[in-house]
Amino acid sequence: xxxxxxxxxxxxxxxxxxxxxxxxxxxxxxxxxxxxxxxxxxxxxxxxxxxxxxxxxxxxxxxxxxxxxxxxxxxxxxxxxxxxxxxxxxxxxxxxxxxxxxxxxxxxxxxxxxx
Amino acid sequence: xxxxxxxxxxxxxxxxxxxxxxxxxxxxxxxxxxxxxxxxxxxxxxxxxxxxxxxxxxxxxxxxxxxxxxxxxxxxxxxxxxxxxxxxxxxxxxxxxxxxxxxxxxxxxxx
Numbered sequence: 001x002x003x004x005x006x007x008x009x010x011x012x013x014x015x016x017x018x019x020x021x022x023x024x025x026x027x028x029x030x031x032x033x034x035x036x037x038x039x040x041x042x043x044x045x046x047x048x049x050x051x052x053x054x055x056x057x058x059x060x061x062x063x064x065x066x067x068x069x070x071x072x073x074x075x076x077x078x079x080x081x082x083x084x085x086x087x088x089x090x091x092x093x094x095x096x097x098x099x100x101x102x103x104x105x106x107x108x109x110x111x112x113x114x115x
Numbered sequence: 116x117x118x119x120x121x122x123x124x125x126x127x128x129x130x131x132x133x134x135x136x137x138x139x140x141x142x143x144x145x146x147x148x149x150x151x152x153x154x155x156x157x158x159x160x161x162x163x164x165x166x167x168x169x170x171x172x173x174x175x176x177x178x179x180x181x182x183x184x185x186x187x188x189x190x191x192x193x194x195x196x197x198x199x200x201x202x203x204x205x206x207x208x209x210x211x212x213x214x215x216x217x218x219x220x221x222x223x224x225x226x
Contacts, residue, residue, distance in 0.1 A: 002158070033213060042119075042204050042216030043159070056213055090158050092214075103149065104214060106158035 002026070004093050004107035012113045018079045021110045023091035025072040030096030031055070032074045033104060034066060037088040049074060050096050086114045118142045119207050121217035128224050134192040136220050138205035141186065145207035149214070150179060150190045153202045162203075163190070195224045 003026040013019050025032050031050045035043035045058035049068035063079040072093075078085055088111050092104035120139045128134045136150075146167040151159035165172040165179045165188070172179050178191045192199055202221050206214040 002160070004158070006158075035214075035216075040218070042121075042206075042218045043214070045213035045215070048213060058213060092158075102147075103161050103164060105161060106151070108156070108158045 002105040002107065004091065004105055006089075006091055006107040006110050008110060009108070010111045010113075012115065013081050014115050015081055015083060017081050017114075018077065019081060019112060021076045021078075021089050021091075021112070023074045023076070023093075023107055025074065025091070025093030026105060027072055028095065029072060029093035029105075031094045031102075031104075032068055033092045033094070034074075034076045035090040035092065036060075037090060037109070039087075043090055046076070081114045083114050086112060088112075117218075118145075119205060119215050119217040121203075121205060121220050123220050124218070125221045125223070128195045128222065130197055130224055130226050131194045134190075134195045134199065134222055134224065136190040136192075136203050136205075136222065138188050138190075138217055139186060140188075140207050140215075142207070142215075143183075143186065144209055145215075147208045148179070148181060148188050149206045149208070150177075151204045151206060151216075152199075153204060153219070159204060192222075195222075197224050197226055200224050 005024045033048040034046040037043040047057040068074040088109045092106045094102040149164040150162040153159045202219045206216045
């Protein structure tokens with residue numbers, strides 16, 4: 001039990017639609033990271049937020065965007081969904097201590113299917 | 116460009132024996148390495164980590180070894196138990212930045 005929750009657990013959308021995925025971090029964790037895990041692959045870094053500001057981004061197009069809120073919740077938004085966006089989306093939280101090596105704790109994920 | 120590689124997609128071990136999972140990386144700037152375990156329909160669960168300034172870290176049945184000159188790390192599980200059956204991911208990071216994951220090794224521990 002990591003204390004990180006995600007909603008919904010499963011979601012089906014059609015190509016071109018928009019989706020919002022939600023994450024609730026552990027209390028006190030100032031950093032949230034989002035990852036995409038395609039079938040048979042390891043998680044791929046999408047972006048990271050620290051105290052409501054984007055703090056790094058992976059190789060994902062701008063239609064992937066995020067928000068982080070002061071209450072330790074965050075969102076991942078994906079516009080103009082494509083078939084290849086079908087994946088497990090994971091959020092992970094960590095304390096966010098500058099310069100410190102930290103462990104990221106993952107939620108159970110949201111499985112998105114784009115038809 | 117796969118910076119973290121797990122070349123064995125699967126491993127089968129008998130209960131009570133040692134499981135050794137391997138991971139190679141290419142970026143010498145990585146300074147923190149982690150192993151996660153993942154069951155189906157769950158998120159990755161943190162197992163054990165090691166800083167680049169160390170070469171070994173132990174936690175119960177789990178030991179991680181780091182060989183910086185070879186850019187190689189391994190996870191030893193002794194003794195292996197059926198409940199250890201899962202997909203194991205190694206991951207590397209630069210300080211508090213993003214994690215770079217390998218593709219995973221599926222471990223099956225048979226009774």
